[in-house]
Amino acid sequence: MKVSTGTADMKYVSAIKAFDVSGGLCMSEYFLSLKGICKRFPGVNALTDVSLDIKNGEIHALCGENGAGKSTFIKILTGVYQSNDGEMLCEGKIVRFNNTKESFSLGITAIYQELSILPNLTVTENIFLGRELRIPGFGLLDYRRMNHLAKTALLELGIDIDVTKTASEYTMGYQQMIEIARALIANVKLIIMDEPTSSLSGREVDILLKNIHKLKEKGIAVIYISHRLEEVLAIADRITVIRDGCKIGTMERSEADEEKIIHLMVGRTLEEKFPRHQAQKGDIALRVRNLNQRGRLKDISFDLHKGEVIGFAGLVGAGRTELARAIFGADKIDGGIIEIFGKEVKINSPKDAIHHGMAFLTEDRKGQGLILMHDIIVNSTLTGLKKFCKFGYFIDQKMVVAEVDEMMRELQIHPAIPKMTTRLLSGGNQQKVVIAKWLCSKAKIFIFDEPTRGIDVGAKVEVYNLINRLVNEGAAVIVISSELPEVMGISDRILVMNSGKITGEFSCLEVTPEEILKAATGGINHECKHA
Amino acid sequence: MNASTPEVQGHGGTQKTQFRQLIKKMGSLIGLIGLSLILTFASPYFLTMDNIMNVARQSAINSLIAIGMLLAILTAGIDLSVGSILALSTVMMGIVVVKMGMSPIIGVAVCLGIGILLGWVNGMMLTKMSLPHPFISTLGTMNVARGLALIVTAASPISNFPASIQFLGAAFIGPIPVSFILVLVVYAAFHIFLNYTTVGRYIYAVGGNPEATRLSGISIDKVLIIVYTISGLMAALGGLVLVGRVNSAYPLAGLGYEFDAIAACIIGGASFMGGEGTVWGTLIGSMIMAVLRNGLNLLSVSAEMQTVAIGIVIILAVYIDVLRHKAAARFKA
Ligand SMILES: Nc1ncnc2c1ncn2[C@@H]1O[C@H](COP(=O)(O)OP(=O)(O)OP(=O)(O)O)[C@@H](O)[C@H]1O
Ligand SMILES: [Mg+2]
Numbered sequence: 001m002k003v004s005t006g007t008a009d010m011k012y013v014s015a016i017k018a019f020d021v022s023g024g025l026c027m028s029e030y031f032l033s034l035k036g037i038c039k040r041f042p043g044v045n046a047l048t049d050v051s052l053d054i055k056n057g058e059i060h061a062l063c064g065e066n067g068a069g070k071s072t073f074i075k076i077l078t079g080v081y082q083s084n085d086g087e088m089l090c091e092g093k094i095v096r097f098n099n100t101k102e103s104f105s106l107g108i109t110a111i112y113q114e115l116s117i118l119p120n121l122t123v124t125e126n127i128f129l130g131r132e133l134r135i136p137g138f139g140l141l142d143y144r145r146m147n148h149l150a151k152t153a154l155l156e157l158g159i160d161i162d163v164t165k166t167a168s169e170y171t172m173g174y175q176q177m178i179e180i181a182r183a184l185i186a187n188v189k190l191i192i193m194d195e196p197t198s199s200l201s202g203r204e205v206d207i208l209l210k211n212i213h214k215l216k217e218k219g220i221a222v223i224y225i226s227h228r229l230e231e232v233l234a235i236a237d238r239i240t241v242i243r244d245g246c247k248i249g250t251m252e253r254s255e256a257d258e259e260k261i262i263h264l265m266v267g268r269t270l271e272e273k274f275p276r277h278q279a280q281k282g283d284i285a286l287r288v289r290n291l292n293q294r295g296r297l298k299d300i301s302f303d304l305h306k307g308e309v310i311g312f313a314g315l316v317g318a319g320r321t322e323l324a325r326a327i328f329g330a331d332k333i334d335g336g337i338i339e340i341f342g343k344e345v346k347i348n349s350p351k352d353a354i355h356h357g358m359a360f361l362t363e364d365r366k367g368q369g370l371i372l373m374h375d376i377i378v379n380s381t382l383t384g385l386k387k388f389c390k391f392g393y394f395i396d397q398k399m400v401v402a403e404v405d406e407m408m409r410e411l412q413i414h415p416a417i418p419k420m421t422t423r424l425l426s427g428g429n430q431q432k433v434v435i436a437k438w439l440c441s442k443a444k445i446f447i448f449d450e451p452t453r454g455i456d457v458g459a460k461v462e463v464y465n466l467i468n469r470l471v472n473e474g475a476a477v478i479v480i481s482s483e484l485p486e487v488m489g490i491s492d493r494i495l496v497m498n499s500g501k502i503t504g505e506f507s508c509l510e511v512t513p514e515e516i517l518k519a520a521t522g523g524i525n526h527e528c529k530h531a
Numbered sequence: 532m533n534a535s536t537p538e539v540q541g542h543g544g545t546q547k548t549q550f551r552q553l554i555k556k557m558g559s560l561i562g563l564i565g566l567s568l569i570l571t572f573a574s575p576y577f578l579t580m581d582n583i584m585n586v587a588r589q590s591a592i593n594s595l596i597a598i599g600m601l602l603a604i605l606t607a608g609i610d611l612s613v614g615s616i617l618a619l620s621t622v623m624m625g626i627v628v629v630k631m632g633m634s635p636i637i638g639v640a641v642c643l644g645i646g647i648l649l650g651w652v653n654g655m656m657l658t659k660m661s662l663p664h665p666f667i668s669t670l671g672t673m674n675v676a677r678g679l680a681l682i683v684t685a686a687s688p689i690s691n692f693p694a695s696i697q698f699l700g701a702a703f704i705g706p707i708p709v710s711f712i713l714v715l716v717v718y719a720a721f722h723i724f725l726n727y728t729t730v731g732r733y734i735y736a737v738g739g740n741p742e743a744t745r746l747s748g749i750s751i752d753k754v755l756i757i758v759y760t761i762s763g764l765m766a767a768l769g770g771l772v773l774v775g776r777v778n779s780a781y782p783l784a785g786l787g788y789e790f791d792a793i794a795a796c797i798i799g800g801a802s803f804m805g806g807e808g809t810v811w812g813t814l815i816g817s818m819i820m821a822v823l824r825n826g827l828n829l830l831s832v833s834a835e836m837q838t839v840a841i842g843i844v845i846i847l848a849v850y851i852d853v854l855r856h857k858a859a860a861r862f863k864a
């Protein structure tokens with residue numbers, strides 16, 4: 001890192017002053033200024049001439065479609081990547097970060113969707129990792145003081161947990177707070193959050209948003225990236241929209257509304273947020289009776305018809321993913337009957353489930369959906385590989401490439417480079433590759449677990465259209481989603497789960513969010529048919 | 532569609548970085564060429580036809596074992612038992628052919644059959660008995676097979692094999708050793724197997740992300756059993772070549788061969804994390820090992836110093852693997 005000091009850099013300082021005068025802005029107002037940032041990857045211009053100022057203590061939201069360059073931008077801020085062009089000023093001085101350590105020492109840190117908590121260390125050890133306090137004169141670790149400080153920092157965030165327990169004992173939401181506490185202890189001035197809420201429950205989101213406000217009161221600036229515009233509108237002071245690596249504009253919260261942001265993001269207005277399918281309800285495709293799994297699922301029974309979308313609502317941890325995994329054979333069940341198209345089947349492994357025409361899109365696309373080190377072709381053809389085989393075993397390369405090309409066009413995967421390692425794709429495009437994998441397998445019953453997590457508003461509609469197309473072609477679909485508007489917008493029927501049981505069944509036409517929430521939080525059973 | 536093609540990656544698309552990527556891709560080949568150049572200058576004998584064919588012959592056994600090892604490494608596993616499998620399968624062949632006087636065909640079948648059987652056992656222990664890591668299952672087999680080899684031979688070597696069995700290890704076609712031709716044929720077959728068959732692709736997938744692979748409807752157990760069975764088979768095939776070369780089967784044969792095989796894979800660019808590595812890279816890795824040994828011999832470096840040199844090369848190669856992964860980790864979201 002070069003923090004410019006001394007005479008050699010006087011010309012920079014005067015340049016800044018000149019800029020100040022022309023812009024009429026007071027220098028000290030900005031913690032960070034970026035000018036003309038460009039970042040090129042082979043084949044992609046991830047960022048083109050992006051300039052942005054971050055004020056001290058402001059909450060600045062970044063919005064943009066999948067692959068717009070948001071994550072790349074913050075990786076340049078933190079020194080994970082280096083820009084090809086442009087410059088960065090931190091508190092008025094020109095800086096260039098070669099790694100995250102250097103940005104951290106100037107008070108910039110990022111909290112990613114994949115947390116960097118070490119699950120086997122205690123909360124305190126995580127918070128002080130790399131900056132442990134020692135007992136003066138001895139060199140031994142001063143756990144008493146560290147525990148105390150860790151506890152205080154967490155209490156400030158409204159979290160009262162045992163800091164001597166290992167981090168793995170706490171939920172994602174708490175772990176995120178531990179990371180924030182870590183930043184607080186280090187006295188950072190800017191915290192960047194890249195899609196921090198995508199795996200949090202509703203209550204955890206509320207706590208996070210409240211704490212972001214507290215950070216602001218302490219004078220800490222926050223850059224907030226999220227595809228959930230309602231969150232953005234709830235907390236941001238200013239909003240910057242990026243499209244195709246270019247900055248479209250920055251606006252004050254007071255000038256912004258959802259429609260305007262979407263329009264700037266995608267360059268057009270979205271006609272329908274939740275398009276509906278046209279299919280008629282047909283025969284029963286999947287019948288589940290009295291499914292049990294010790295400690296997780298209790299007496300689950302429901303029917304899923306051809307041409308129907310069932311939405312599973314509930315709080316995080318209600319057992320919806322467990323149910324999907326049980327039906328799909330990913331976890332063992334302790335009892336119950338599963339019938340597919342009227343025939344009872346034994347499903348002992350995902351292989352059996354796929355054999356019976358099922359598909360399961362997991363919520364955790366990086367851990368369970370993709371092989372990150374492999375390319376788009378490999379990933380999207382993994383389940384359907386057999387169908388490309390000649391003589392039983394040999395893969396017909398041409399056929400594979402043709403089909404992948406077709407799917408990439410259909411799903412608008414960007415960049416359209418089939419040999420691109422999936423690790424390098426933006427979050428939303430990774431999700432599309434997972435969807436491609438299952439389209440390729442020719443399934444009849446689809447289970448989508450949080451299918452639009454980390455996906456931008458425009459692409460969400462594409463995913464809904466895709467689900468509708470499947471349904472129109474006679475497929476049966478289960479959608480698990482923690483976003484209430486989504487469940488209500490795309491399903492024909494809604495089943496609500498709570499602590500491993502189905503606690504409510506509603507038709508989408510006559511249900512209110514309140515009724516669903518009530519069932520989800522342990523209210524009364526509502527016309528529960530199979531109970 | 533090749534999982535091991537270098538990723539399209541960051542750090543800008545300048546000429547310099549493209550050059551760097553090329554070096555990374557061809558890294559081991561450049562290493563081999565560089566090493567050969569140095570040795571050409573250091574020893575006038577190095578670049579003679581005789582010596583080159585000598586290297587080709589010396590590398591054959593390790594190459595055969597390493598390609599089986601590559602499969603295990605691709606699945607993020609390891610096979611420590613290859614040296615012992617080589618010993619047990621060859622001494623059993625010796626007993627059947629030399630001591631019991633049965634036909635060489637039966638002998639070869641016994642040799643390869645034992646390799647397959649022990650490899651299959653390795654796979655079964657790993658999957659069906661859910662042993663936590665192949666390090667454990669194959670460490671067990673390594674000791675059991677070595678012990679059995681010593682017991683059945685009463686710790687003494689068996690010699691005087693019929694010429695037909697020696698063919699693979701000792702014969703030449705023109706100036707070219709048959710064993711090296713065998714290696715080329717085997718490697719071509721493995722290239723096709725790994726890149727153009729479903730099971731081959733699944734091997735890469737299992738190493739890349741086992742959970743995602745399982746949820747994609749692939750039986751990981753089946754893939755792993757196939758992998759270790761093939762590794763056992765390749766160890767026995769390596770044994771067959773060894774017997775041909777030295778006209779003897781002995782219970783302490785193949786001691787430490789597992790490490791040469793692992794080194795060849797890693798030098799050739801395979802990653803211990805699984806999911807990455809190529810057939811041709813492994814061949815080059817194995818050639819580097821052989822050229823290095825040969826060169827040190829030509830320069831009359833003492834056996835002790837040779838061991839030191841090989842050790843350093845292994846560490847360097849793994850260090851390169853580490854550096855590659857550090858670079859890769861930087862691109863994670
Ligand atoms: N290391 C890399 N090598 C090559 N291309 C890359 C690399 N990292 C990102 N990209 C590409 O740069 C573009 C911007 O990606 P980025 O991850 O910044 O998008 P994003 O706005 O964060 O999207 P999302 O909302 O989906 O997370 C994408 O086209 C992506 O594929
Ligand atoms: Mg992103």
